[in-house]
Amino acid sequence: MNEDRLNLPFVGIPSFLRSPVQTDMRNMDADIAVLGVPSDEGSPWYPGARMAPRAIREMSVRFAEYGAIQHAAGLYDVDEDKHYLRYERRNQRIVDCGDVDILYTNPEGTMRNVTDATSEILQSGxxxxxxxxxxxxxxxVVRAYEEPVSIVHFDAHLDYRPFVHGVENANGSPMLKIGNLANVDRMVQVGIRSIRTSKSALQQSLDRGNAVVTVNRLRRAGVESILRELPKGGKVYVSVDIDVLDMPLVPGCASAEPEGFGFEELRQTMFAIARHADVIGLDVVEINPMLDVRSNNTSLLGAQLALEFMGRVVEQPAYLARKGRAA
Structure with a gap:
């Protein structure tokens, strides 16, 4: 009798969720494409975030199950008594595209590589x-989108730091740059709480028309304080800086701040966005394995957030319509 391999987490090549590796993005047939960008040249504090795509992949194999039968079942949510990503797992609709080429000391060149790789993924559908x-x-990543898109930005910080001495590709400025892209419509910045936030940066964000939802505001007003800022069924890109979570939850994050969201708060907020909007992209950033605990808990959280969120995204009616599948 032939038995399936156990496929234990410490065995084999750690592609994300043990998904097929597909580095030829021009000839790709997939629904979800994982891409690593192992660059931390934009960090003015501790280095090490460049190691995160590799660590996240290693942690993701813990969710890959043992053997083919469980693999085909998808990811089971105990509270909801429901399997997620079952279709995608059974039909190998999730692929791992590897990492973009990082041109060290040339951040502009690296950014071009990021945009080019993302464009190829988008063109594949x-x-x-x-x-x-x-x-x-x-x-x-966002620069690769040609259609109008709204941004939901989870972060402890506004990331509206002005360019100083010509430094534009820093991790404190991406939302300032993204907000200047012609196709970026609404921007909702969620979880902002750092006392390093400047009033001038906040005013600049508000002047652009962004909505800024602090941790306390979300807890008072609920997730509707985010959803009302986004068109129902509109196209949304979600960017998650792991420091949106409370400091004890993310030891592997150089920019962690106190009084952030609990994991379940963030999880349910992201699920609400997936139900409300047509999510067309996700990034998870600022995980630093060189600072993390030995069990790589922060990388594990990053992998789980992405998996659970995408499990809800692929059930959105607009997504299913694009794929020719019934809701």
Whole structure:
């Protein structure tokens, strides 16, 4: 009798969720495409976020199940008594595109590579799921979109730091740069709380028309304080800086701040966005494995957030309509 391999987490090549590796993005047939951007040249503090795509992939194999039967079942939510990503897992609709080429000491060249790789994923019809790296890489990703898109930005910081001494590709400035892109419509910045936030940066964000939803405001007003800022069914790109979570939850983050969201708060908020909008891209950034605990908990959280969020995204009616599948 032939038995399936156990496929234990510490065995084999750690592609994201043990998905097929597809580095030829011009000839790709997938629904979700994972892309790593291992760059931390934009970080003015501790280095190490460049190691995150590799660490996140290693942690993701813990969700890959043992053997073919469980693999085909998808990801099971105990509270909801429901499997997610079952179709995608059974039909190998999730692929790992590897990492973009990082041109060290040439951040502009690296950003071009990020944009080019994301463009190829979008042209294939897949949703990019991007793991940084520091938050500067988000600009390179969003720049690849040609259609109008709103941004939901989860972060402890506004990331509206002005360019000083010609430094534009820093992790404190991506939302300032993204907000200047012609196709970027609404921007909702969620979780802002750092006392390093400047009043002038806040005013600049508000003057652009952005909505700024602090942790306390979300807790008072609920998730509607985000959803009302986004058109129902509109196209949305979600950027998650892991420091939106509370400091004890993310030891592997150089920019962690106190009094952030709990994991369940963030999880349910992201699920609400997936139900409300047509999510067409995601990035998770600022995980630093060189600072993390030995069990890589921060990388594990990043992998789980992406998996659970995408499990809800692929059930959105607009997404299913594009794929020719019934809701």
């Amino acid at each position: 897949a949703i990019p799921v991007v793991f940084g790296g520091d938050h500067a890489v988000s600009f390179g």
